[in-house]
Amino acid sequence: METKYSVIGKPTGNVDGMAKTTGEGKYTFDMYLPNMLYGKHVRSPYPHAKIISIDASEALKLPGVKAVITGKDVPGGKWGLWRRFRELCDQIALADDKVRFIGEPVAAVAATTKDIAAKAVELVKVEYEILPGVFDPLEAIKDDAPLIHEDFENNINATRHIEWGNVDEGFKQADYVREDKFTLFPQAVVSMEVHNSLASYDKGTGKLTIWSSTQSPYYLQLGLADALKMREGDIRVIKPHVGGGYGGKNSTMPDATTAALLSMKTGRPVKVVFNREEEFTTTEHRMGLHLAIKIGLKKDGTILARECKIITDGGAYTGLGATALYLAGIFQTFPYKIPNWRYDAFRTYTNKVWATSVRGFGAVPTVYAAEVQLDRAAKEMGIDPLAIRRKNLMEPGYEAPGQYKVESCGIVPCVDKMAERIKEKWPKLEKDEGIGYAGFAYMSGGIFNWIDTPYAYSGARVQVNIDGSVDLFTQAADIGQGHNTVAVMICAEELGIGIEDIRLHPGDTATAPVDLGAWGSRETLMNGNAIKMAAGQVKQKLVDLARAKLGENIAYDLVCREKRIYLELRPERGYSYYEMVEAAIKLNDGEPLIGTGHYTPHNKGMISPAYGMGIMAMKAKVDRETGLVEAKDVLIVHDCGQVINPLGARGQVEGSVHMGLGYALTEEMPNDNGLVLNPSINDYKIIRQRDMPQIELLDVPTYDPSGPFGAKEAAEATISPTAPALANAVFDACGAEFDSNCLKPERVLKAIREAEKNQKNKAKAKK
Amino acid sequence: METKYSVIGKPTGNVDGMAKTTGEGKYTFDMYLPNMLYGKHVRSPYPHAKIISIDASEALKLPGVKAVITGKDVPGGKWGLWRRFRELCDQIALADDKVRFIGEPVAAVAATTKDIAAKAVELVKVEYEILPGVFDPLEAIKDDAPLIHEDFENNINATRHIEWGNVDEGFKQADYVREDKFTLFPQAVVSMEVHNSLASYDKGTGKLTIWSSTQSPYYLQLGLADALKMREGDIRVIKPHVGGGYGGKNSTMPDATTAALLSMKTGRPVKVVFNREEEFTTTEHRMGLHLAIKIGLKKDGTILARECKIITDGGAYTGLGATALYLAGIFQTFPYKIPNWRYDAFRTYTNKVWATSVRGFGAVPTVYAAEVQLDRAAKEMGIDPLAIRRKNLMEPGYEAPGQYKVESCGIVPCVDKMAERIKEKWPKLEKDEGIGYAGFAYMSGGIFNWIDTPYAYSGARVQVNIDGSVDLFTQAADIGQGHNTVAVMICAEELGIGIEDIRLHPGDTATAPVDLGAWGSRETLMNGNAIKMAAGQVKQKLVDLARAKLGENIAYDLVCREKRIYLELRPERGYSYYEMVEAAIKLNDGEPLIGTGHYTPHNKGMISPAYGMGIMAMKAKVDRETGLVEAKDVLIVHDCGQVINPLGARGQVEGSVHMGLGYALTEEMPNDNGLVLNPSINDYKIIRQRDMPQIELLDVPTYDPSGPFGAKEAAEATISPTAPALANAVFDACGAEFDSNCLKPERVLKAIREAEKNQKNKAKAKK
Amino acid sequence: MADWYKCPVCRKLSLEHQDLARHYLGQTDKKHKDWLKSKNLSYSHLITMQVTEFGNKGYDALAKVLEKEAAVVQVDVK
């Protein structure tokens, strides 16, 4: 494709790829400071219990133990990500009155070695009074259920109602109505890098520096400020490379608070690293929920109304769970026009680790239900599953009243391209193979500001030095998704230089303006806009100077491209970028050229400035003897605006499909009275590389006016269709229906038997 | 003293004092990176030799050795600090054709441990062809002397002529003329932290990060750019805490270049740490020199003319030695009006380590000669030594034609205060005690721009966050002199807040605008001005906003003080600083408040924008039997403008006196054909704490219009009078005269015998 | 001018009793729960009906009670 861009749109290896693959790139996990202590948590063995006493005297006698802290040592109070609603700020550094899940930290030790810390943890004696626990949302809301948080009657943590149109009327007018119930299982976050933090507190100045594996240095700064009763500005958060987050590293977790508290107590750097078991049993995951969904359609397949109700298993704290509750009700409507929509959602506290944002957050469970139900309806109505989707697609300019506006929207061409490609690609299916479809869409960052930031949503600063090299500062978080590369590409494109001219300084709260972090696919659009604005400020100075030197007609346009600044229509008339930079700095009395940029959405509705969307088709094969499902082949047509880095987008699509397939097939977190039963990589089954299907990714280019160079969300959206496309493929292959995700062989076999029985019954009935 | 300031002028503990004293503060020396290698140099045993061959094969076979580099592996060329004169950029990373001093690096190894690196160094076989060496400047300039650098005939590295007035005429009119010759010995730099660097090169992006114990991150960046053939902007220099520099860490030294080269070769972080012997034998020192000085006075003590000629022992390279040569000719004239002045100076290359800037650089040896000569003249003329000084003092507005202008100038009140205080303090001397005086002055940073920077001389950036906390960025270098505290105090004063509100980010070339580094007492004035300007930009925004909200008469002045912004004459009318910050950021569309500042001197002559000055008196006692001199008591009256931090200034005065006393009494670097004979702390005698005299420091406050809040140089000036005041005290006590510094007992005894003989001769003559 | 129904616990006004019931069950505080108890209604039961069964059984049940209990307020909505 011919492009007017020099940098963006070209497949580009990650700027930190070499550093990461050679081991030179530093993760918090790799970091060491002289004099450093190791912190470790004393954790509750009970899901719900009062703390009667904690005796650390034996632990403190152990040589090498430098401190033991309990809830009494925490200067601050509660924190959370819903700062506009302080009552939802329910996290605490160390349990001070009671524990609410197995593994909740009640104390922590700092010692000179990891082994001593581990030994000391065993020497801390905690006396508990065991309280009855509650583990299912429907149990949790019972009037006689034990209360997990005092002020939350019936353990209702948050509720959400979304409605537009006239749902009852819609159902009345429908030719076809069906209702389905689902239970969606939670999904763990399995980042390669565990949660870990290294804190260094300076007793002299009262200032804290913390390196942490986080998705949002700013959120961590805010959380620590509450937990430690410090001023945000006195806390410097530095995010080195991060080995994955997937939504599970938005909350301020005890690795960070405890490292900080122990450093404040000891005056020495303290590092806290979770082990894999702590990761599975005490950190956040994707919500499990019970769901009831109803759809009403016209004969021709036009959707007239949909209603969905969910009650979610929230776990012991809020995290971004309340946001997930909201987004679940939004993204279930995408990418279709649902003229009448009603959504009621309840999030409950339970005595488990809590649920939060996880890749495709909100969307994944509810899209599953909606897309699976749609296929059942299509089959019963005798409509082709792709045709029923094609019938209901959003178009550019579509609005959901009071909720969202869709500007760029390439879903119609996506589905048309899919229909065409499918014919060539899979002209014939083998026995027991099926094809499943699912539409998808996701946001380009959230507009809702529950964190209550007074800052712009994203900021960037560009400094251009005398040799033309650029220092680019942003708190935007690359957590493995490749934003560092996207950031540098956008900056280079705007300044008309190469990515090798830029040194990026990401993820440091002290050196860069605020960005809200990496969640909801926000960085490309939001941080990209901030970077483009910052670079644009400097570009303007260079253009003005070149214009002044050229003495040209003021209506003639100058462009910065390929390290030159020249008249667009007379490319030979211009100057080298380097020459202009040097001259501009000298004109600037020797100050380097600084540009600052920011982005905050305006007039874009409540959800997001822009939406990536598309359609997925999955070919799967079912082994009717064993119930084993094989995801064979995936075809995706994705409208993600102007792609900044096609190589990165492709990688993220693969990751999304991988995680979506885990959700579809293998990932499950069985829980026995609050105890996670499979807290290891061996027992928690993520999809192996060799089990990954082939993925073909087609592009439908659009230009989103909100995005930098027209860019918007890419690839996160592609997780939510994966499981329903798989389930629909199985349904297509053998008629088996599922009321949950995680199609393990035993569930598949059962569903096949059920389907066969139903068919027989139907056949009988026909007779 | 009543002050209008809230922060400055108050004795303030160093902001990094706690971190340093508890061991939490990180020096490069303390740093460790995962996967780090240790680099070590293979050094020449000969002072002058051709390199015939280098065989690293045995070293490379040693397990753990990852690389060996020689001059052939150096991609760049020569570098130096005199970038305006490229021929004086004579330093090289690793000798490629020949070695010029004992200890010059010819190769370097990188290995997994220090021990392996040391072993590997011994396995590198270097074959040399020994060349004749030259070790004294007067030998070096001989026509048949071996040439040290090809293009420098007679080994003349640099020459300098300074002249004003009519010197010959001055001498003609003089009633009294005398001539003296001196040889001033070199002085080592004994920093607690040795030279060391840790480099980490990213092969993926081609960008280098280096942590180094340096006085000037920018100079290091420039030096490395030349040595490595990289772009400045691709090199990030970070200066952690530095354990002393004293002028010896301005040059880019092999610790840095070798760490960088080895990291580039291995793709791993590499640390190079000099040991104490390397420190003494291969790093820079204060120049030794031969000096002839002539003075002409009127009967009443008025100086009519002075002439001085020096030839210095430059060593093998230039460093800042050429600058020292210049400043030696400038500061010898201070703080006196010398109407007719002539200075001829020659710097020679010799086969030794080279001489450079060292505390009080330029001034120390030549002021010694001038102040000692003045006392001899005073004695012969029968004038009181303090009175002869009083007679010739500079006054505000004094100019040395074509060289310097003196604005604030408190030297007259200093000497008057001294005269008064002396009477109370030392009403009577004991036997063999004497009092010696010496005047002094020093610059507040240099105006000369031999580094040829296109940047402002100093820059700063202030970011004010929503909670009122401030991030202050500057490359200005605290090397132990306390500039971090001064920087924060100036910023706090300007914004009307407390030092606890500020987090300083010093010494990082990537995050802060350029500052030329810590040399010539430049940071307080130059960086202070940049900081004041940056903070002032933000202050202006807050003041404008407060003014708009108050709606007051536009002629009413608002001040920022004690965390409020209010009408100066109606203090009750105003707002809290925090409130204004929050409002201003919101008005700023959520961007934090940024101020940028810079400083470059204009219309201040060639030398410096301002001069600290004063007078020192030293009481010393001589043991006529042993020759031991005891410095008993020091009185200093110092005009150093508005003192920012009196506690810091006091500490620096003590340090200057300490180092000056070492120069006066004990510090000597005997050299045998290029071999330093005392390369250890045991053998090189610095003054011990218990041998330090009492120091009384009096202040004469002035306001320098060039300085931030009237501040200028403080305390570096007090090194140069120490040795001559001591020598003059001995002269006063027993008439002994010295033609060098370093009054070790054997020299003192010899001088006493000489003096006694002269007296007898004179007595005889009288008879 | 229209008839609005007022939440018996807080100041929330709704034009329909079912809307008011939806509001009511969305509240997580003790006061709202206590009033339900005083009317011998089970919050738990209402929510469970609402979210696990099709239709709006939970809201409907509460709406019926509110028809009797919610004060009517006349408010000009122009």
Added chain:
Amino acid sequence: MADWYKCPVCRKLSLEHQDLARHYLGQTDKKHKDWLKSKNLSYSHLITMQVTEFGNKGYDALAKVLEKEAAVVQVDVK
């Protein structure tokens, strides 16, 4: 108009031969040294005299040679 004396090696002009000598001895390049050699003068000797003895013996000695060797140039200095 004034009489200026021109350095025999480079373009430097001086009003006095001693000034020209001072310039000359301040140059570190080979060309200036070579000319001295051609006149049988020792740079080393001149500098040593100049800096180790009082007065301006080095400059004086060279100035005397330059009186004969330096070209005279008339330049308007207004």
